[in-house]
Amino acid sequence: MTNFALAFLAAGIGAGLSIIGAALGIGKLAAAAMDATGRQPAAAGDIRTTMIIAAALIEGATLFALVVCILLAIKA
Numbered sequence: 001m002t003n004f005a006l007a008f009l010a011a012g013i014g015a016g017l018s019i020i021g022a023a024l025g026i027g028k029l030a031a032a033a034m035d036a037t038g039r040q041p042a043a044a045g046d047i048r049t050t051m052i053i054a055a056a057l058i059e060g061a062t063l064f065a066l067v068v069c070i071l072l073a074i075k076a
Contacts (some may be wrong), residue, residue: 011073018065025058 001009033051037044 007073007075012068014069014072015066016061018062018069023056026055029054029058 027050033047036047040047
């Protein structure tokens with residue numbers, strides 16, 4: 001394999017791992033928010049707001065990881 005092919009392979013693996021990590025993180029976040037809403041229905045609005053902010057931060061970190069993977073693939 002050439003360096004070019006290895007760069008694309010590494011970028012693909014890195015992108016896949018970052019997406020899997022984000023999916024697991026957001027899934028765990030949503031499960032915890034649903035559990036909290038079930039225990040305290042009166043605080044559902046605050047819980048939802050906090051969940052959306054945390055999910056946006058996870059998505060931002062994932063987007064950053066994907067950009068890094070793409071830049072590494074292009075640079076090779």
